[in-house]
Amino acid sequence: MVHAIYIGIIIAMSVLMYWQYTRRCREQESERREREAIVGEEHRMFHFLHGLGESLQDDSSRPNMHRYIVTGVAEVVDADGGILYLLENRDRPELVPVYQTDRAAPVIPLPADVFELKGLRQQRRLKSFLQLTSVPRGVGLLGQALDARSPIYVEEVLNNPVFDGTANEIQEDLSAMLAPLIYGEKEVGVLAVVRNGGRGFSANDRDVFGSIAEQSSIALGSAIVHAEANDKRRLEEEIKRASEIQRILLPKNPPGLSDYRFASVFRPARMVSGDYFDYVAVDDRHFGVAIGDVCGKGIAASLIMAMCRSTLRNNATGTPSPAAVLHAVNRAIFPDIREDMFVSLLYVVLGRDSGDIQLARAGHEPPLIYRCLDGRVDVVEPPGMAAGIDDGEVFDRSLSDHGVHLETGDVLLLYTDGVTEAADSAENEFGLERLRDVLAAHASQGAQAVVEAVSEAIARFTGAVPQSDDITLIAVEKR
DSSP, X not given: OHHHHHHHHHHHHHHHHHHHHHHHHHHHHHHHHHHHHHHHHHHHHHHHHHHHHHHHXXXXXXXXXXXXXXXXXXHHTTOSEEEEEEEEOSSSOEEEEEEEXXXXXXXXXXXXXXXXOOHHHHHHHHHHHHHHOOEETTSHHHHHXXXXXXXXXXXXXXXXXXXXXXXXXXXXXXXXEEEXXXXXXXXXXXEEEEEOTTOOOOHHHHHHHHHHHHHHHHHHHHHHHHHHHHHHHHHHHHXXXXXXXXXXXXXXXXXXXXXXXXXXXXXXXXXSOSEEEEEEEEETTXXXXXXXXXXXXXXXXXXXXXXXXXXXXXXXXXXOOHHHHHHXXXXXHGGGXXXXXXXXXXXXXXXXXXXXXXXXXXXXXXXXXXXXXXXXEEEOOOOOOOBTSSSSHHHHHHOOOEEEEOOTTOEEEEEOHHHHTOBOTTOOBOHHHHHHHXXXXXXXXXXXXXXXXXXXXXXXXXXXXXXXXXXXXXXXXXX
């Protein structure tokens, strides 16, 4: 009996020791596999980071970078799918999908029609939906990741409080990791990977994913900054060329007429201008002077002004009526001008050997005339609405020719509103009265003295305040 008890104890101890041994072996094997998995994952991560640099050297395009990041991170963490969203439209920011793996990563709510399909048709519809669906900045899991400003892990997507989707087979037991992509302080987008069937991500997976997301943020942010710099450089070059073309279109030298002397100043506030002036030969007995200003600045304004110049020149030859020419300009630009834009124009036709002039004013600043006989300065204000507002029915009725006579020594001054609206540091405007005073003080010295004196007076008045609007001046002196 005693021997049986001893034998039983020995057997029990042997079984216990064997069980402990096998359990320890299993634990060691599990630890070994886990270490190998971690080492393999880290190896894949380093391989990914090295490959990212080489990939960008071979092809630095943004689509290639998107593809490499998504497919690479999915491979490193052994995910079933991945997707990359980038933040676009700064006024109403949205996360726009730019690349996804062959196997979908549905981390956003899905429409009902996806669930109604089966097999390949369902897969195609799912991928199409994910590829075409943008998400507002603060919505769902993507918004949660951006708000957290660090990677988040979602054990079950359908059970997450911010996930506003209905239960379905596609997203059942779906685990996800999402990381915000932030470059400096700038939000770039969100990178997401998923695993299906309840196969969650380990703590090491999350650490590796966070490291890859951080490096991807740097790569994407650098690429975006580089692309924006290239775009800005190209735009600056295009604007520079537009500025050069615009200056070519402006008169290089004043016309050499025996009975009139001309002087002009053109100072754009930017590289391209909405201001315009021109000298036009009408016929043997008449000569035209035009000045204009588009409501707006930049390239759009310069294009509209180029249209005005072309139309005015085409209609000026042989037409001594300035109103008829401006009627034609208005009809030409009205169909193509934006609703929020218009053009002010003043066109003067000088009579040769007579001093008689005709002018038409389409909403432009009223010209000034210095009278040599008594030193007074007259303001000439014929009626007329700006061009581009009406198709012609009202415009043609509002604008007609207005006659003025110039005596020897008289000076006609044309200008844009950048002259009178030039402001000092206290936001006081240069104004019409100061302009009249400068004209009265210097007109006796001739046209060139007038434009130089006005330019100097504006510079003294505004001081260090940057020029906010284009400035154009034309002085016409009767000889």
